[in-house]
Amino acid sequence: MLLEVAKAGEIAPGGMKFVKAGEREIVVCNSDGRYYAVDRRCGHMSGPLEMGALDGTIVTCPMHHVQFDVTTGEALNRPVPEYIDEPLPGRWAEYMKHFGTLMANTSVCNIKTFPVKVDGGAIQVEID
Amino acid sequence: MNVESRKRSLRYFFAKVVEPLGYKFTPDAELAEYLLEQETHLEEKHGSPFCPCQGLTQNHEANMKIVCPCIPFHREHFDYMKRCWCGLFVQKDVSDPDSLPQISYEEFRKAKDASGSGEGR
Numbered sequence: 001m002l003l004e005v006a007k008a009g010e011i012a013p014g015g016m017k018f019v020k021a022g023e024r025e026i027v028v029c030n031s032d033g034r035y036y037a038v039d040r041r042c043g044h045m046s047g048p049l050e051m052g053a054l055d056g057t058i059v060t061c062p063m064h065h066v067q068f069d070v071t072t073g074e075a076l077n078r079p080v081p082e083y084i085d086e087p088l089p090g091r092w093a094e095y096m097k098h099f100g101t102l103m104a105n106t107s108v109c110n111i112k113t114f115p116v117k118v119d120g121g122a123i124q125v126e127i128d
Numbered sequence: 129m130n131v132e133s134r135k136r137s138l139r140y141f142f143a144k145v146v147e148p149l150g151y152k153f154t155p156d157a158e159l160a161e162y163l164l165e166q167e168t169h170l171e172e173k174h175g176s177p178f179c180p181c182q183g184l185t186q187n188h189e190a191n192m193k194i195v196c197p198c199i200p201f202h203r204e205h206f207d208y209m210k211r212c213w214c215g216l217f218v219q220k221d222v223s224d225p226d227s228l229p230q231i232s233y234e235e236f237r238k239a240k241d242a243s244g245s246g247e248g249r
Contacts, residue, residue, distance in 0.1 A: 058137055067137060076137045077129060081175045083188055108129070 005037070006123045016059070018050040021127050026114060028123060029070045031057045035116045036070040037125045043068065043075050043109035066108055073113040079103060129172060135164045138177060138196075142217075146197050151217040154225045163216045167196055181214035205236050 005019040011030040018040055019026050025040035027050045036057070042049055047063030054060075060067045064079030081103070088096060115126040139153070146152065153160050166180035178184060179194040193201040199212055206212050210219045211228045218225050231239075 056140060058140065069133065069137070074133055075129060076134050078172055078175065085188065 001127050002117065002124045003127055004122045005125045008118055008121045008123055011035075011123075014054055016050040016054050018048070019125075021125065024127055026125060026127075027059075028116070028125065029054050029057075029059065031070065035118060035123055037114040037116050038068065038070050038073055039111040039113075041111070042066055043111045044079055044106060049111075064103070068111050070113070073111040075108045075110050078108060079106075129168070131165060131168050134168045134171070135161070138164055138167060142197050146199060146217050149197075149199050149203075150220055151197075151199060151212070152220050154211075154215055154218050155223060156215075156225050159225075160216060163214055179212075179214050202233075204240075205231075205233055208236055208239070 001022075003021050005021060005026070005028050006017055011017050011028060013030050013032050015030050017028045019028060026037050027040045029036045029038065031054065038049065038059070040049055041047070042052075042061040042063060044061065044066045045063055047061040047066075049059050049061055049068070052060045052062040054070070057069055057071050058067050058076065059070050064081075065077075066079050067076040068074065069076060081100075084096075087093070114128075117124045117126070143153070163180055167177035170180060171177040174184070176192075176195045178191065179196050179198055182194045184191050184194075197212065197217060199206050199217060202213070207219070209228060209231050210222055211217065211225065211230075213230065215225060215228075215230070218228065222228065
């Protein structure tokens, strides 16, 4: 099913737009004038990718800095651990230790990509 | 994680950082591929693409100064050698990277002190 998700020119080069298309949440990326569409949710912990950064064809998740190639959906790295140089108060220290264990056991999956077509002034995405 | 894909993305980001500093990837393509591959393994293990030729310590601040490309943290030293420590990057005018010796920080300091100037680290 081909859906119009944006007007050409609506997304600046280097920009991204979150679109809800039926049950799908997707992000349309403008990589130097070429458009790509990917699943909105990061393949690590489902962070909203449109709130991250797009550089060339690489999007970086705002949560743990996992990167994906928007042309293929391929995950390019593992999450980058946060470093906190001050001791945390008791319960927070326990929580962060627990969270760290979860993070270490959370795999990073590739994200889905969707075919994009620019027809006249409309950007359309093929949603399955 | 696919190592080849990660190497390509590191190349993409590194080039943007080192170019304004007057550096480029070494013309020794085989060496560059090898070093980038080691960095992807270090990133997989430790979370950051650390320099493969410098040892990690328990000092986080010191470790952060060897995340590739680490040129900004060792500028005067590397400018003196015309290359970074591991040799992944050389200054733009370098065409024969094998001719550039790796000079220890201590030797560099001695040379700078002898000439009357030096950098803090």
